[in-house]
Amino acid sequence: MNDLVLTLAADYGVPLLFCVTFLSCLALPVPSSLFMLASGGFAATGDLSLPAVALAAFVGAVCGDNLGYWIARRLRGRVTGWLATRPRRAAMRDRAQDYMHKWGGSSIFFSCWLVAPLGPYVNYVSGLSGYRWSRFALWGAAGETVWVGVYVGLGYLFADNITAISSLLGNLSGFLAALVVAVLLAIWLRHASNARQKKADRKKAAS
Template sequence: MGEIALSLVADYGVPIVFLVTFLSCLAVPVPSSLLMMAAGGFAAAGDLSLIAVAVAAFTGAVLGDNTGYWIARRLGQRASDWIDQNDRRRALKTKAGDILDRRGGPSVFLTCWLFAPLGPTMNYVCGLTKFSWGRFVAWGMAGEVVWVSIYVGLGFSFADNITALASLLGNASGAVTALVVVVLLGLWLLRAARHRAAPA
């Protein structure tokens, strides 16, 4: 995968950085982080402009986030109608919307970079629940600044060890995301068990 990312950046330069970050935010399985690091490495070598790489990655990510949001918001009506047909599902949707209203901004921000594997799903959920677009954009842009800065910056700083670094960061990101999912699932199960054990 590392060789493919390097060859893509070498052959197509900045436009491929834009395209891959855009697609990654729509849940298309592309090596966006590795490609950003590769582009940062090429910038360190003087083959690409660091500013152009960063702007392309940021623009692609923000447009990808917003495309996912609006796809879910505009075309997700059927899913929303299906959810609303059942009282329990409707209650869960309402609860998810309430949680997003209270903590949605920081959640969007963190799923852009710290829990990046959850980012595309968050985009769709925010659109489906009609989370405030203004807040979504503001928090999402802040998160994408961090994401792009980390990966392009690491590629620029550690150009000679991009593949090893990408593997390490990919494993760390996956582990953090898995840990969060396990903790949340455990809390949900504990809460459900207490609810069932409570006297009627």
């Protein structure tokens, strides 16, 4: 896979990098981080232009983020109607909206780079929850600036060790994403347990 990515990055360069970062932000399984590292490495050797590489990666990521947001936003009415048919689903919808209202900006920003595997799903949740687009676009652009800067920059600085850097960053990002999911699951289980206990207490008091 690494050799294929390096070959494709060398042969197709900037246009392919745009496509890869664009698709990755729609949750499609493409090695966007490795492509950015490889492109940064080729920029260091003079085979690609560093500004062109950074711009292509950034524009592709921002376009992908916003397309994901608007796809979800267009489907919001149908999904919201489906969620409203069951009390538990409606409660989940309300919690998601409350969460995005309180923590939406920081979630969007950090999901772009610190826990990048979760980024596309945060885009969809932002659209489904009705999070304001202007704020989404601003936080998303800020996060993608960091993501592109880190990966293209590391590829440029460590052109001879791209595979090792990619493995290290991939493992770290995957670990952080798994940790975030585990924490959210623990919070959800605790909330569900408390809700069941309160329901049982009300039944016991009524009897």
